Amino acid sequence: MTYLVIDGARVVSAHRTLASARSGEAQGLGHSTEPGPSVGGVPAWWVRTPQSGEVAELGILRTAATELGFRFELRACQAPAGSCNHRPCAAYATWAVSSRYGLLSEFAAFVPLSWVWVGQRSDDPRGDAPQFLTEGQALVDRLRADVRQPPRAVEEPPNDTRTLEERAQAAHALAVRFLARHFGPGSEAGGVVVRPVLDGQDLHLRLDPSIPSYLAVCGTALSGGCRDATGFELGARSCDRCFGRAPIVPSPVLGAAEYEAWTSYIHQSGS
Ligand SMILES: [Zn+2]
Ligand SMILES: [Zn+2]
Known part of the structure; x- marks a missing residue:
């Protein structure tokens, strides 16, 4: 069970317990105390008490809230690195939509300037297709191992001479190509x-x-x-x-x- 701290619909951190999420929230965001509808006997989310006249903002969300229609998006800023001064970013592309926070956040680790966004949206089944989930998990497992420099004895020549920077770039390219194949506008994943x-x-x-x-x-x-x-x-x-x-x-x-x-x-x- 994962509790996510949300700031402006963007996931800022993930926690195992509500107490930990509450303390993660304390740094400048304010406390979410108002519970939403429950899933399995526990509130699916908590909202921050709105200032007078403002709309209540989603503060802590359980990943189980996907049962109530919430979906996660992997978004990445498309502006050249360092040049985006939008707060929030207005020049992003959505690379994936899924009910699986865990998988999207693993992909986010390989895509620079990306983040996971949460919201209620029309059902896009592609990010929950068994093929996407299985192949996606296999890919992030592989990439995680790939970006690490394997430990070796000093006198042995390395098998893989790429620098960490080159590994990260290769992982980024593979992640983006995989996601584009499943979510691109011309994507026909699942087969015709x-x-x-x-x-x-x-x-x-x-x-x-x-x-x-x-x-x-x-x-x-x-x-x-x-x-x-x-x-x-x-x-x-x-x-x-x-x-x-x-x-x-x-x-x-x-x-x-x-x-x-x-x-x-x-x-x-x-x-
Ligand atoms: Zn941006
Ligand atoms: Zn015909």
């Missing part, structure tokens, strides 16, 4: 599946996930009566454009993962 769909007698292909969901690969708007198919329906006409037998005009906008899924489906069903 191509499904045949029967619309009347016409057999089209549809991408899953697909936005919007009623569009075939060829661009045809599928009717409400279409249904998933096996691709071997008797008497069905396979759409030439969906099945890649005719130039697709206009060319559908496929992301890299979608294009790969589509071409491998075509090759496998054509053989």
Whole structure:
């Protein structure tokens, strides 16, 4: 169970006990005494008693508050190092959203000028996908070992001659690349599946996930009566454009993962 001290929605420290969080808060932030709704019999958060006319500010939050819709974001300042004078920073990018404070704070250690922000936001499931959690944990474990200089006997030549600075830069690049893969706007983590769909007698292909969901690969708007198919329906006409037998005009906008899924489906069903 972790108690987080919050200042302006930013996590400033994490504590094992409420008492420790309260003392962490004492340094200039003021005390949070007003309890919020409870999760498992303990308040999910405490707010600082507002000055007259001000809104109450979130002061201490339990990580269990994610049950009530709180999410953590890993944010990093995008301004050149040292040049940001916004308080709070107004030039940040969000690298990840998750209900797991622990994992995001471990990533924050490898991303310079980053911090963990907390708030209630619409559900973005990507940061709680099992694949992200498993691969993310494996990566931070590896990076933690990687940035440390392994102890060795003085007379032995080092296996890894990189300086600590170079190690930190490499870890930063790996962390950011991993997060971009999972959270980038074109991110299709989880994989794209191509499904045949029967619309009347016409057999089209549809991408899953697909936005919007009623569009075939060829661009045809599928009717409400279409249904998933096996691709071997008797008497069905396979759409030439969906099945890649005719130039697709206009060319559908496929992301890299979608294009790969589509071409491998075509090759496998054509053989
Ligand atoms: Zn900034
Ligand atoms: Zn089609």
